[in-house]
Amino acid sequence: MIPTDLRYHNEHEWVRLSGTQATVGISHFAQDALGEIVFIDMPKAGAVVSSGQQIGEVESTKTTSTIYTPVSGTVTAINTALRDHPEVVNSDPYGKGWMVVIELSKPAEVDQLMTAAQYEAFLASQKH
């Protein structure tokens, strides 16, 4: 089930908007494709990022994949709990598996992201 209160990026990141703060993580589809996650390299708090930029990496027992930020702004928090328990992203990608919080510099960017329905259609189109 793809949560309907989030917005999605075509690199399989999700965004949860709360005021001008956006929480970012990776989708269930992404964690499933990666397999067992063993390490997440995240940016430092305070880093200034712009949408589409690489902000980290997820390493699984199968592969290493880039994390892109779907939004621009300043990283205000990172999920330090993932340092010791990266597997939380596998078990709860939309909840405890969140990765960073970004204070948005261009809030309008969120509107450009896919809705849950659009993301679902996007995933279906990717199957072929």
Place this chain on the structure above:
Amino acid sequence: MATHIAILGAGPGGYVAAIRAAQLGACVTVIEQQALGGVCLNWGCIPSKALLSVIELGDKLKKAEDLGILLPGPARYDLARMVARKNKVVAALVKGIATLFKAWHIDVVEGRGRLVDARTIAVTSSDGSQRQVQADAIVIATGSSWPQLAQFPIDGITIITSKQALDLDAAPPRMIILGAGVEGCECASLFSGLGTQVTMVELQSAVLPLEDEEVSVLMARELKKRGVEVHTGTTIEQVAVQDGVVRATLKDGSALEAERLLVSIGRGFQSRDIGAEHAGIALGRRGEIVVDERMQTTVPGVYAIGDVVGKAMLAHVASAQGKVAVENILGHPTTIRYEVIPAGIFTLPEVGRVGLTERQAREQAQADGRDPEQAITVGRFRYAALGKAQATGDITGLFKVIADADSGTLLGAHIVGAHAADLIHEAALAMETGATMPQLAHMIHAHPTLAEGLQEAVEDLEGKAIHQVKKKS
């Protein structure tokens, strides 16, 4: 009468040269000031591996529960015992050299040797007594010196070299390592494993700056996983020691503090104060002894090998040079070749490398007037896709091969992961013999082994690795 060869220094260059010379019928005298085996055996390669092997085991024990080993609590390190075991390993190996020397009737003279002329070495032993060794030929194998840079005065306590780092009886809470080369990264693996908060400072833009870029990137991530903080593209401008804490100021003005600063840059050549000038031996710009491809210095009958000649500063290169030197002395003309030098970096995970990096290969192709994109092909394969790696849990790592697209020969290979330094030799043999990549791919590799990764990387040159999803086109 047998040719008499005097060898100055009993490190991996000198002792191997001595044994080979004796095998070929020479009468050999080795002069050594400290310990048989030199830095490599006593304070370098072997000690660090002895200690790092324990950390490797400790890393595995962290996953004990997942593996099905039940421990009463988390495993803890006792560095003093680790060091004691390391010393035992070293002592046994040093004794092994002494036994070999005895078997080959190689004479060891303890003391500091200096050339008097091209056939004479004066030796001063630790008790001050002097004697002279006369020989038909001399091999200088004095090695390299510990870092001695004026701005980082080694006090052996707070500001240390790897020699002292490998003999600490307790891990410091914090350590700054200056230099993220081979030694720096190995020490970072060791001390981060022991629980030290390690911060590295490297002038170049990447860790392991001489390695293939993908190796550097992978190593940077692995160091990060171990909690090591890495500052690249900067250096320490100033150090101050107060109350057992060293404060290091970086180029940008920021400061780091630690109980120990490990200086892992600035080894020099042991070419001074060995009497080279008395014999008329020419030194190069960096202070290295100039030799030809037969390892002979500018003075006939005087040869030099190992770190002091400033080629690849590796124990096994010194050994190879030592054999070449004495074979030439004893009438078996031979020359040294540096094209195929496999090397290991014993970080966690390990690195094995031979030949060119991808960048070097492309630059060389360009210099030859070829299109660097077309002339070079690269194949990769991940440890994680190997059955053996999954079975043993050693899933971190990469095989990378760089081949000449036209000739199909291997130009370089880089492996990061478990047993990488052992695995690299298949690639080295392929380079040495000029085996083509189709030949290597065609050879049956045993299953399940990590060696299959090299075969798959070679197959990936043509996009035909079996256990790898097709590359996006």
